[in-house]
Amino acid sequence: MQTSVNALYAASFMALIAVGLVLIFGVMGVVNFAHGELYMLGAYSVVYVFADQQLSFFFAVAVGLAFVGLLGLAMERVLFRPLRNNPLGGLIASIGLLLILQASVTLGFGVRMEHIPHPTQTSITIFGIEGVQITLQRLFVIIAAVVLLGGLWLFLTKTRFGWALRACAQDPEAAALQGISMNHTAQLAMFIGAALAGVAGALTAPLVRTYPYMGHSVIVTAFIIIIVGGLGSLEGAVVAAILYAFVHTFVTTFIDGVVADIVGLLLMLGVLIIRPTGLFGVNEKV
Numbered sequence: 007m008q009t010s011v012n013a014l015y016a017a018s019f020m021a022l023i024a025v026g027l028v029l030i031f032g033v034m035g036v037v038n039f040a041h042g043e044l045y046m047l048g049a050y051s052v053v054y055v056f057a058d059q060q061l062s063f064f065f066a067v068a069v070g071l072a073f074v075g076l077l078g079l080a081m082e083r084v085l086f087r088p089l090r091n092n093p094l095g096g097l098i099a100s101i102g103l104l105l106i107l108q109a110s111v112t113l114g115f116g117v118r119m120e121h122i123p124h125p126t127q128t129s130i131t132i133f134g135i136e137g138v139q140i141t142l143q144r145l146f147v148i149i150a151a152v153v154l155l156g157g158l159w160l161f162l163t164k165t166r167f168g169w170a171l172r173a174c175a176q177d178p179e180a181a182a183l184q185g186i187s188m189n190h191t192a193q194l195a196m197f198i199g200a201a202l203a204g205v206a207g208a209l210t211a212p213l214v215r216t217y218p219y220m221g222h223s224v225i226v227t228a229f230i231i232i233i234v235g236g237l238g239s240l241e242g243a244v245v246a247a248i249l250y251a252f253v254h255t256f257v258t259t260f261i262d263g264v265v266a267d268i269v270g271l272l273l274m275l276g277v278l279i280i281r282p283t284g285l286f287g288v289n290e291k292v
Contacts, residue, residue, distance in 0.1 A: 007138045009259045010252070015144040017251035018151035019206045023224060024231040024243040025155060026202035032175035032238040033195035035093055036086050039100040041228060042221025043107040044074050044200050048207025049216045050111055053120045056211075063125040063212075070208030071201050078200025082193050090192075104221070111218040120216040147209045154202065155244065162240075171195055175238065230270055234277045236287025245285060249273070 027041045051070030056063050085103060089095040129139045162168035173181040174191045182188060214220065231250050235242025253273055257266035277285060 007132070009256055011132055011138060011140050012259070013252040013255035015140070015147055016255055017248040018148045019210050020227060020231060020251055021155060021244045021247035022151050022202045022206040024228045024235070024247050025158065025240055026199035026206075027228050028232050028235075028238060028240055028243045029171075029195050029202075030199040031232070032240075033171055034082070034086060034090070034096075034192050036096045036100070037093070038081075038199075039097065039225065040081070040104040040107060041100075041199075041203055042223075042225030043104050044078065044203040044221075045207040045224050046111065046216075046218065046221040047077065047107065048074050048204030049211040049214070049220065050115065050120075050207075051204070052208045052211040053115065053122060053216055056125075057120065057122045067205060067208040071205040074204025074207075075197045075201030078196040079193055081200070082196035086196070087189065087192065090188075108218050108221075115218070117218060122212045122216060124212045143212055147213075150205065150209055154205065158198070158202075158240075167194060227270075230274050232284075234274050234284055236284030239284065239286035242284055242286030 023041070023045055026044075027038060030036060030038050030041070048070040051073055052063070052066040055061050055066035055069050081103065085099045086096050089099060124141070124143055126142045128142045130142065130145070132138045132140055160168075162172055170181065170186045170191050171194060173184070173186055174188060174195075178188060181191075227250070231246045232243055234250065235244070235246030250270055250273065254266045254270050257269045281287075
């Protein structure tokens with residue numbers, strides 16, 4: 007039971023990161039390799055605002071969300087929009103930005119690992135079972151993920167802007183013929199996707215090792231999740247995040263972390279052998 011609770015926490019922040027990456031890819035067709043660094047910048051927002059400036063933790067999370075979201079807007083306008091018809095160029099540009107962001111944080115904060123104090127050390131017992139507990143900090147992450155992903159689902163299914171995003175993801179040319187601006191929808195997708203990565207980093211900053219290269223493992227995990235779930239599928243990203251988190255957490259707990267990484271890759275390979283498009287992916291029509 008305790009391992010299941012831990013896995014639920016891991017699935018929550020993994021889903022935030024993966025859904026943001028899928029949204030950017032679905033609308034813009036860009037494989038954003040700098041997405042892990044957006045997660046890292048969200049964590050460093052908490053380092054600066056909460057740990058260094060001694061301001062409120064939740065204010066620091068809000069700063070991380072806004073700062074990384076605005077950075078996403080700048081990335082779309084400066085990097086990805088000029089390379090919209092050149093997917094390989096966009097991929098290379100994102101790798102270059104990845105290195106720039108890592109170097110910038112290293113110059114500003116150094117390469118040392120930051121240890122952020124927990125906003126609260128309180129733990130609560132789950133289901134009234136003695137020994138099965140979760141800290142309030144991890145509970146914050148789970149609640150935030152449910153609220154944000156639920157809000158995103160309502161936004162995409164109930165609002166005109168959400169319909170525009172989905173239309174551009176399904177058929178950009180048809181959406182343009184209906185008067186939908188690709189520039190505006192790409193900006194919106196980039197802001198939401200980047201903000202989700204930023205808030206994931208900000209919420210988990212007190213629970214993980216914060217250092218300039220922390221985005222490496224995160225982006226690898228995110229790509230495994232979106233491949234398992236199906237490229238372009240938001241529902242698939244959430245389901246795959248839960249599946250991967252539970253498998254990885256249980257194997258780590260009862261066997262070994264390195265073995266868990268191998269099992270995660272084998273899970274991806276197994277899904278691709280059985281269903282090459284992923285769990286929720288669809289075949290492209292020729």
